[in-house]
Amino acid sequence: MGLTYLYDGSPEGFLSAVFVAFAEQRRDAELAVQTSLQRRLGQVYQPVLTDPTKAARVQRGVRAKLGAKDMDWLRRVFCSDAPDKDTTALHYLDYAFSHCPVGTHRPIFATNQLQSVIPAPGCAQRTLPQPGQDGWRDPHKPGLDIAAPVVARYLSLLRQVNNEVEKARQFIRFSELEGGLYYARFEPKANVVPLVLPYFVARLNIQAFIIYDPRHDLAGLYDRHHWYLTPAKQAIGLPAQTLGEKQCAKLWRTFFKSVTIKQRLNPRCQANFMPLRFWKDLTELQPEAALERPVISEGF
Numbered sequence: 545m546g547l548t549y550l551y552d553g554s555p556e557g558f559l560s561a562v563f564v565a566f567a568e569q570r571r572d573a574e575l576a577v578q579t580s581l582q583r584r585l586g587q588v589y590q591p592v593l594t595d596p597t598k599a600a601r602v603q604r605g606v607r608a609k610l611g612a613k614d615m616d617w618l619r620r621v622f623c624s625d626a627p628d629k630d631t632t633a634l635h636y637l638d639y640a641f642s643h644c645p646v647g648t649h650r651p652i653f654a655t656n657q658l659q660s661v662i663p664a665p666g667c668a669q670r671t672l673p674q675p676g677q678d679g680w681r682d683p684h685k686p687g688l689d690i691a692a693p694v695v696a697r698y699l700s701l702l703r704q705v706n707n708e709v710e711k712a713r714q715f716i717r718f719s720e721l722e723g724g725l726y727y728a729r730f731e732p733k734a735n736v737v738p739l740v741l742p743y744f745v746a747r748l749n750i751q752a753f754i755i756y757d758p759r760h761d762l763a764g765l766y767d768r769h770h771w772y773l774t775p776a777k778q779a780i781g782l783p784a785q786t787l788g789e790k791q792c793a794k795l796w797r798t799f800f801k802s803v804t805i806k807q808r809l810n811p812r813c814q815a816n817f818m819p820l821r822f823w824k825d826l827t828e829l830q831p832e833a834a835l836e837r838p839v840i841s842e843g844f
Contacts (some may be wrong), residue, residue: 547573550581550591551630558622559599561592562634571638575630610640620705621698623735629701636698643689708734713743715822718753719793722783726753729825737764738773745771754782793827800828 547570551557561575578591606615621633689695711732718726726748730737737757741764744755748766755764756776763776785793823829 546586547588547590548581549573549575550578550589551575552594553577553579554594555619555622556596556599557592557594558630558633559602560595561630562637563595563598563602564592565634566638571634573634575634577630606637610644614640617698617702620709620739621701623739624701624705625734626701626704628697632694632697632701635694639692639694705734705736705739708732708736709739711819711822712736712740715818715826716740716744716755717825717827718748719827720786720789722786724752725783726751727782728753728755730755730757731759731821731825732757733759735760735762737762740764741766741771741773793830797828797830 549561549565549570551561558575565571565573565575581589583589603615606618618633618637621629621636626632690699712730716728716730718728721727735757737755737760741755744753744764745766750768751766752768753766757763758776761775761777763774765772765774818826
């Protein structure tokens with residue numbers, strides 16, 4: 545019978561489940577969130593209580609053996625919406641701990657991927673990583689094989705989350721509301737608001753703002769001093785757009801239309817670089833009537 549550890553969905557709960565799986569020598573087990581579990585016949589389910597002490601021990605262990613970057617990777621993979629993210633992360637940690645002694649974890653390149661590069665005319669010689677530098681897996685030391693199924697899946701989830709983070713940086717649009725508050729609505733395919741909030745705090749550090757993610761019922765708040773994450777399942781009212789914001793949105797849309805070359809219009813290419821799922825929240829792609837409506841129609 546297979547074993548599945550159940551946790552409460554929080555980062556600390558996930559790390560606590562990882563701790564229990566390692567402590568009980570059940571690293572082949574699965575992890576799942578209690579509230580979104582699809583039970584299967586023949587599967588044993590064991591709830592795990594969230595324990596901050598155990599979670600902290602797992603964090604220290606990952607940083608000590610795999611490095612701070614791997615801890616950041618683990619945090620990002622946890623933000624994925626993939627149903628197998630928890631189990632994949634557990635199996636990846638098991639693989640990494642057993643294959644990577646301290647200081648040898650460099651899974652970016654395999655040895656046979658490092659080829660000599662002949663520069664094109666007028667181009668500078670490309671510098672490749674050398675043994676001991678980041679990006680090189682020393683063939684004389686054990687390390688991660690990026691072709692291993694668990695590693696490949698883990699890195700695939702990481703790339704998906706990183707792509708959503710980059711899209712958030714590109715396509716989040718803030719609107720100024722009455723009272724000096726700025727508001728943005730964004731629906732990513734991963735729970736990336738916790739990952740991008742520090743970025744926008746650094747850029748808008750003198751402006752209070754809200755980033756609302758209705759897909760994950762989450763809002764990131766910044767009050768000019770501290771930032772917070774809060775569940776956002778109940779609708780509340782927000783102030784209306786300022787007159788200056790409406791005028792600015794109209795000017796931005798006019799500029800967007802004026803730089804468009806109709807003879808070279810390529811909606812398919814545009815949708816490739818700017819996914820359709822973001823269009824409804826992009827100021828430049830809203831119809832004129834939408835710019836005159838209050839910024840919040842459904843609230844959060």
